[in-house]
Amino acid sequence: MAFDLNSLLRPHISSLKPYTSARDEYTGKEGIFLDANENPLGSATKEDFNRYPDPYQWEIKKQLSKIKGVRPEQIFLGNGSDEAIDLLFRAFCNPGKDNVILLPPTYGMYEVSAAINDVATKKVSLTKDFQLDTKAVLGQVDAHTKIIFICSPNNPSGNKINRDSIYTILNQFSGLVVIDEAYIDFNDEPSFTQELDKYPNLLVMQTFSKAWGLASLRLGMAFASEELIRILNRIKPPYNISGLTQEYVLQALQNEKKVKSMIQTILDEKDSLEKALKGLDFVQKVYPSNANFFLVKVPQATSFYNKLIDHKIIVRNRSKVQLCEDCLRVTIGTKAENKALIEAMQKVAAETGVQG
Numbered sequence: 523m524a525f526d527l528n529s530l531l532r533p534h535i536s537s538l539k540p541y542t543s544a545r546d547e548y549t550g551k552e553g554i555f556l557d558a559n560e561n562p563l564g565s566a567t568k569e570d571f572n573r574y575p576d577p578y579q580w581e582i583k584k585q586l587s588k589i590k591g592v593r594p595e596q597i598f599l600g601n602g603s604d605e606a607i608d609l610l611f612r613a614f615c616n617p618g619k620d621n622v623i624l625l626p627p628t629y630g631m632y633e634v635s636a637a638i639n640d641v642a643t644k645k646v647s648l649t650k651d652f653q654l655d656t657k658a659v660l661g662q663v664d665a666h667t668k669i670i671f672i673c674s675p676n677n678p679s680g681n682k683i684n685r686d687s688i689y690t691i692l693n694q695f696s697g698l699v700v701i702d703e704a705y706i707d708f709n710d711e712p713s714f715t716q717e718l719d720k721y722p723n724l725l726v727m728q729t730f731s732k733a734w735g736l737a738s739l740r741l742g743m744a745f746a747s748e749e750l751i752r753i754l755n756r757i758k759p760p761y762n763i764s765g766l767t768q769e770y771v772l773q774a775l776q777n778e779k780k781v782k783s784m785i786q787t788i789l790d791e792k793d794s795l796e797k798a799l800k801g802l803d804f805v806q807k808v809y810p811s812n813a814n815f816f817l818v819k820v821p822q823a824t825s826f827y828n829k830l831i832d833h834k835i836i837v838r839n840r841s842k843v844q845l846c847e848d849c850l851r852v853t854i855g856t857k858a859e860n861k862a863l864i865e866a867m868q869k870v871a872a873e874t875g876v877q878g
């Protein structure tokens with residue numbers, strides 16, 4: 523299927539003259555910097571933050587490119603994945619005219635970002651076992667469909683989407699296919715980043731918020747063709763990633779070993795938690811998960827959720843979400859936290875007399 527990035531772009535974006543920052547024009551590190559109206563003396567903090575950070579975060583991208591097997595120019599870094607999602611809407615979707623396809627139940631931010639940008643969404647439900655119905659999805663594509671969002675492993679269901687159906691969409695849709703791999707590090711499936719050179723219509727999102735343990739820093743990654751990454755760079759706020767974030771993420775990238783070991787600990791705990799949840803007679807279903815959480819079906823989920831809060835256990839109530847009736851989404855915690863969860867669930871069940 524023919525793919526032409528330029529014809530997909532909103533016209534005013536293709537002719538946009540971007541802001542050029544002081545740090546764009548001279549990228550050397552040596553010199554006396556009198557170009558950005560910064561305070562030359564320092565900051566009132568322990569560490570100095572008086573200089574603007576690298577607008578393109580090249581140090582991080584150099585390190586990441588080795589880990590991810592892509593070129594640094596194929597990487598975009600955003601203030602959370604949310605920033606990349608928003609920029610995609612702004613670059614490609616004409617408000618009130620274009621549309622995107624979402625596959626509920628899925629991550630809520632795609633729909634919110636679409637609404638903020640006044641972009642229509644077409645929803646094609648996943649199947650009962652949370653798989654992609656390729657025929658139904660492709661059947662919804664019209665001349666104004668710009669993006670299809672696929673989340674794999676999917677949130678809130680936890681399962682990965684069948685690879686063959688993703689390839690079908692990539693091969694047959696001539697707009698952008700966004701694959702959100704926020705939970706990729708918790709499963710051994712290869713990343714779609716390895717397909718970037720084959721599919722110019724592909725953009726893969728990952729994040730430092732989950733396995734990397736850096737949710738508070740706010741750093742999301744997008745991987746795509748160099749041409750597509752250049753577009754995102756042109757429309758992003760110039761200094762979208764703070765110097766503090768860049769510094770700490772570089773630290774984490776030097777210590778990938780610790781991340782791998784934390785992932786292993788979480789996966790070990792996941793096995794124990796799954797067994798414990800399945801051992802509770804009132805638990806109606808624990809959905810198979812390729813992520814660091816479980817979707818769990820319990821009787822009267824909303825009241826169950828509220829009673830868990832009384833025991834100071836906070837899970838995510840997904841019971842009003844389609845295909846997730848009576849389901850709670852539970853993140854894998856530490857051994858002690860998971861034990862407290864199971865004990866609280868037993869107490870709530872006893873208090874309310876719920877039965878499976």
Ligand SMILES: *Cc1c(COP(=O)(O)O)cnc(C)c1O
Pocket residue numbers: 601602603604605629673677702704728729730731732737740741742
């Ligand atoms: C948690 C999550 C993200 C991460 O978003 P950030 O803005 O990077 O923290 C992205 N996609 C999905 C599906 C998620 O569940």
